[in-house]
Amino acid sequence: MTVSNTFNGITLALSKGRIFEETLPLLAAAGIEPAESPESSRKLIIETNRADVRLVIIRASDTPTYVQYGAADLGIAGKDVLIEHGGTGLYQPVDLNIAKCRMSVAVPAGFDYEAAVQRGGRIRVASKYVRIAREHFAAKGMHVDLIKLYGSMELAPLVGLADVIVDLVSTGGTLRANKLQEVEEIMQISSRLVVNQAALKMKRELLQPVIEAFAGAVKS
Template sequence: MNSANVVTIALSKGRILEESLPLLSALGLEPAGDIDRLLRVPSKAADVQFLIIRPTDVPTYVEYGAADMGIVGKDILMEHGGAALYEPLDLNIARCRLSVAAPKGYVPTPGKRLRVATKYPEITKRHYAARGEQVEIIKLYGSMELAPLVGLSDVIVDLVATGKTLLANGLVEIEQIGPVTSRLVVNKASMKMKHARIRELLVQFEATVRG
């Protein structure tokens, strides 16, 4: 099939991919290849293929047209800035929350600028700026819970699903920034060029989610 007629969907690796598979299966779009090894995978629908990529890369692939659609967490969209994408549907999968956490018993020091470790510097900056607070942001890429335990930061901003990892490391949630679910996003040019097929997929996704 001509690539111009193929709809490419970028899927986020990890938990989102796992929870996307039953939804895709219900639409007859099961991956028809090894999703653990391949980065580009055909689907059982001849005109749909998948890219299996890191969640943080999904908005970029969709924004620049390397993928027509994508499934990605709302946290990534908030950090990326989603203005360049259509975000037509909340898929209501991979549910979690974005929270501020601190060591149990933590008490802020008056007059001291708060140090926050996070992989979400933009979200964190906006969150505290909305309250008129200036904070020092330390960007990390993993092992967030360690930062306050070794004095690198006072608190962290991170995703929380069950809270078990926080608890195991002596941390507690002290504030919720907001709930996070996975969203379906669409490239704006693709929405025009492949409108009929993408619109059909959107209707099917929405019916499956609501059903």
């Protein structure tokens, strides 16, 4: 699916922070240099050194939607975001191996997670990633009450809102600071290049070199 757009070049969707910073070497490999940093600019559309390439700066969770509906030709999104979105209409040609972390189950100190799993009892799970959490516990034959939160996940078990949380973990420092412990890794997470399937057909000559440059940079 595509939307009308007066810009006929490549629109690449990126989010601020870690993904943007770790994408810069990949952009350089494709001969693309942002005109400015989104961290120091209020602009949501950033030009590059190439007249036929522009960046749109959006929330990480919105990247698959922008690409799916053709508002961006390609984008970079974490595996977690893509699973929650469902990946409809998206081509995922390259695992970029950036913004690495893991999706894990964490519990407050003293909670007997192994016993809860073995009993197959009902537990309350707080997470931003409800699809991943649902599938993970369903595979264990467990009944869970899912509570969707958008931030401060570590607070949920501390105030009795949930028994466990499912969240992204990098160093584990935030968990330790809030007296939580990681008890189970669900999956490794990294960011992937996603491409609008219609754009790949209509703009192949523009997109293919960028895709190949990204893939080559990852291998090197």
